[in-house]
Amino acid sequence: MWNVQNVSSNVEQFTEDLRSLLDGLKNKAAAGDSLRKFATRNTTAPDFQTLYALVQCTSDLSQQGCNNCLDYTFGILPQLGDLKKGGRVINTNCNFRYEIYLFYEATADAPPSTNTTTATGGNESNTSRTVIIAVVSSVVFVGVIIISIWVLLRKKMAKEKEETQPLSEPVEDIESAESLQYNFETIRVATDNFSEENKLGQGGFGSVYRGRLFNGQDIAVKRLSRGSGQGDLEFKNEVLLVAKLQHRNLVRLLGFWLEGNERLLVYDRIHSNCKS
Template identity: 40%
Template sequence: MIRYSDTSFVGLLELEPHKEHLSLNGYRANEAEFSRVWNGLTQRMIQEASSTTDAIWSSAKYYVADAAALPDSQALYAAMQCTPDLSPAQCNLCLTECLGNYQRCCLGRQGGSVNRLSCGFRAELYAFSGAFSGVTARPLSQPPTKTESNKFSTGTIVAIVVPIVVVMIMMIIIIIIFFLVLLARRSQSRKSYQEADLDQSGITTLQSLQFDFKTIEAATNKFAQTNKLGQGGFGEVYKGKLVDGTEVAVKRLSKTSEQGSQEFKNEVVLVAKLQHRSLVKLLGFCLEGDEKILLYEFVPNKSLDYFLFDPSMQGQLDWTKRYNIIMGITRGILYLHHDSRLTIIHRDLKASNILLDADMDPKIADFGMARIFGIDQSVANTKRIAGTFGYMPPEYVIDGQFSIKTDVYSFGVLVLEIVCGKKNRSFYQSNNTAENLVTYAWRLWRNE
């Protein structure tokens, strides 16, 4: 076994998780005799694996392979091992747990194994390892008769009982310490989670970006229609000017918006932490009563779809501008997926969410559906499919599975729209038969 981690696990007894594996066929001989051989062999092995010759832990063997004869000329082969960083008592406890699991899952079968991070055990009816090359399957001695047991001296009894009592006391102490440490860690994890959750959804760290509703009302002239820039399923966008003269785009979510409070807070926290020339910059927010408002930098040339799909505006996008727009979106996605300190999946890349500044450089906007991925996370699933049909890949629509590839698929659809100036979902061939722009592009590709 090879193991690595970003935290130290030396000397740490880890009883969970564990993995069990059992053979399919059962042992058909005398079960009572099998149990007697089993108990005698395994207890002898645990004692040998976890015992020490002196007070130094490193003298413990931590490994043993042994065998015992069974009826019908068969033999029971077993091997057990602990990681050498454990104490003898920890090794004993870990192997005892493995035997308990084995008895519940595999006892009476042809064989099986139980493995933990700290120890492992395997038993079979055949010599499954070269470790048994020098091992002889000896019959286990019968339990002593009453007459024989009376011959034990007081010193022998003390020699047997005292170590057992000491080991039991050590096991109890270790178990108590283990659970105390576990409770402390869970408490700390819960505290850390609550603090992270407060930072993510409570917006407690963004007070400097919070605006009161009256200030926004004044900036937009009470949301005058003359200042209205656009409208979508989320609500309306207005142009505004703050007291210091800064021009802003005010995104006011409607009370019936699909973007609820959680998505709103998600967008605030995410965009406030992201800084890139190809991402729209968040300047502030307002959350008062039913009002959910976002203040963004003002981007004068509206959104990409305004130029792409309006016949009167398409001529302003020559090939150089279209190429630069594609490259700018690419840089923004690369930042979200790889270059920022968070891995962000946007989940709603489309032409209407790409804003154009005065130089026609693109800025990715609308992070209400975005999700953060963990350091080692590559794929996630959701029961709530969020996004725009036509831009979402099949595995996301059907199974709710999303990853950075979800954004890459949406980006591919967006590139096709930029190149041909046609909407994906309203694309028609010359004979007026409806066809998806993606499938049409694939057909052209296959036909060369």
């Protein structure tokens, strides 16, 4: 969901300020304990504006899992085309929001106050807190229902799609492969629409392009040749197997994109010199 207003001036500075703000909040939220992975903060934006942001992960995620989830969710921003003055993205296990106005309770991320209050003041504070908790609980409950329906529909569609593919033996915990799937628009923007300037080389299995995600991470994208005849399930099994391989001499596989005949593999380009 996005603000209808575009950032019309100092776009690059606004983007840099927003990216710095979100990255800082991501690290703070990811470092939270098992009960709270949540952070809010504001910063000064161009044209005397104040930029507010909030990020959150579900408490079951590890620190690395929270980082990965937010990195993927932040990557949706470049898909907007013109940068908006505000917006929010709600993923299954994490979400974030930013605006040029204060949209959260100012004390949401502050330590508890040590000041004492009168009996009347305490009652008023408790009443306000009760109302806020009730409203937030209702919103969260509705959000969980919507997300659950969305997840069930996605699983049903994936199951129907897999049933049309040739039978094969799936590897254990194949559902975890879905967490490695990138958004095609994110990859397209990162590689400047697979431009020739970003092309690193070409081999028998396809072309390789360099790219950079919204969060600044350098990647190498292998665009596999079409018409290989390999089924979607076999491809996911292979991706999951390669992603589990960890070795200092191997380029780390970050994820993939799969739809129809389009198959993309996304690698970490920080410690690699991938040219074929």
